[in-house]
Amino acid sequence: MRAGRHGGTMGTRIDxxxxxxxxxxxxxxxxxxxxGLVPPWMIKTVNFDADKKRLDxxxxxxxxxxxxxxxxxxxxxxxxxxxxxxxxHLDFFQHQAFLHARTPRIICPKCGVRLVGVPWARPGSxxxxxxxxxxxxxxxxxxxxxAARLIGEHDTRIWRIxxxxxxxxxxxVDLADLRRICIDETAAKRGHDYITxxxxxxxxxxxxxxxxxxxxxxxxFADHVDARGGDASRVKEVCVDMSDAFIxxxxxxxxxxxxxx
Ligand SMILES: [Zn+2]
Numbered sequence: 382m383r384a385g386r387h388g389g390t391m392g393t394r395i396d397x398x399x400x401x402x403x404x405x406x407x408x409x410x411x412x413x414x415x416x417g418l419v420p421p422w423m424i425k426t427v428n429f430d431a432d433k434k435r436l437d438x439x440x441x442x443x444x445x446x447x448x449x450x451x452x453x454x455x456x457x458x459x460x461x462x463x464x465x466x467x468x469x470h471l472d473f474f475q476h477q478a479f480l481h482a483r484t485p486r487i488i489c490p491k492c493g494v495r496l497v498g499v500p501w502a503r504p505g506s507x508x509x510x511x512x513x514x515x516x517x518x519x520x521x522x523x524x525x526x527x528a529a530r531l532i533g534e535h536d537t538r539i540w541r542i543x544x545x546x547x548x549x550x551x552x553x554v555d556l557a558d559l560r561r562i563c564i565d566e567t568a569a570k571r572g573h574d575y576i577t578x579x580x581x582x583x584x585x586x587x588x589x590x591x592x593x594x595x596x597x598x599x600x601x602f603a604d605h606v607d608a609r610g611g612d613a614s615r616v617k618e619v620c621v622d623m624s625d626a627f628i629x630x631x632x633x634x635x636x637x638x639x640x641x642x
Contacts, residue, residue, distance in 0.1 A: 412438055416480075416501060421446035429476070436473045440482040442500075450489035451504075458487035461494050466503050467592035469534075470509045477533065480509060508542065516542050533605045554588055556581075556611030561618040564602075582620065582632075 409424040418424065418440065425441040447457040463483035470478040485497045501509045508516070519528040520543055521601035529536035561582040563577035567578045577598040579589040589605050 416440075417501075421448075422482075422500070425503065431476075434610055435478045436476050436478040437611045438470075438478065438480050440480055442483075446485070448487050449483055450487060450492055451495055451498050452492045453489065455489050455491060458489050458495075461484040461488045462486050464496065466499075468507055470501075471511050471515060472532075503545075505543075506542070507538070513546070517546055551589070554609060556568050556588060556606050556609040558583075559606060559611045559616055561586070561620070562588075562616055563620040564599065565622065583616070 403451045408427040412427060413424045416424070416438075421442040422440055423443065424438060426437075426439040428437040428439075430437075445460075447459055449456045450458050463485050466482060468480045468482045470480050472478055480501065482499060484499060486494050489495055496504075498504055501511075503510065503513075506513065516528060516532070516539055519531065520539070523531075525543060526536050527540050529539045532539075557579055563582050564577060565580075565582040566575045566577045568574060575594040576591075577594050578587055578602055579591070579602050580586065581588045589602050591601050606613045606616070
């Protein structure tokens with residue numbers, strides 16, 4: 382077969398089945414690259430349904446694939462069985478995209494049977510990491526309900542993502558050097574549903590958010606500081622409005638210098 386001037390072939394018809402297979406392979410290769418999949422993971426099928434406006438990608442691993450234990454890190458554990466899972470991924474233009482994969486459960490010599498983590502999603506989530514990154518970007522700029530409408534998900538699923546990353550971020554906050562804080566309450570919703578914000582003045586960041594605005598929230602924060610490597614008794618300045626509740630709460634800190642704004 383000889384290539385023609387315009388990239389076709391002269392006098393030879395291309396087998397349609399071959400062409401279709403070539404196109405499928407190209408799609409799979411493209412999505413393999415786009416998702417950053419590395420062996421043993423690979424794209425198995427690509428199904429695009431224009432009428433349903435959705436793209437379904439099936440990911441698989443090569444037979445005999447071995448995986449590290451998610452608990453102890455033992456490498457090359459054999460596969461015991463698989464569990465089919467689905468994750469919503471970033472939209473493909475106006476089409477919703479979903480990944481499907483038979484997720485292996487390995488047998489670890491130390492830990493027993495364990496479900497392997499996949500590189501494109503965190504354990505227990507029905508969304509890919511990229512989708513969750515989009516969600517966290519959106520909710521910085523709009524209410525969660527608006528973000529949920531925009532991406533076509535129920536807001537409770539979006540709240541679950543937000544709670545996970547906020548809790549993860551809070552767990553990483555080191556409060557060992559906390560010395561000056563600012564406390565203020567604000568309405569979380571319309572009406573009298575209040576939350577209290579605790580701000581590290583020196584680092585200019587919120588370090589804790591409590592439900593309510595009574596003295597108990599301050600005591601709760603003091604416990605939080607102690608649990609996060611800090612020492613509430615070393616907080617020397619508290620900037621707060623002079624509501625009775627917070628004045629009672631200030632006793633949770635020893636030796637503070639009480640300011641107001
Ligand atoms: Zn193990």
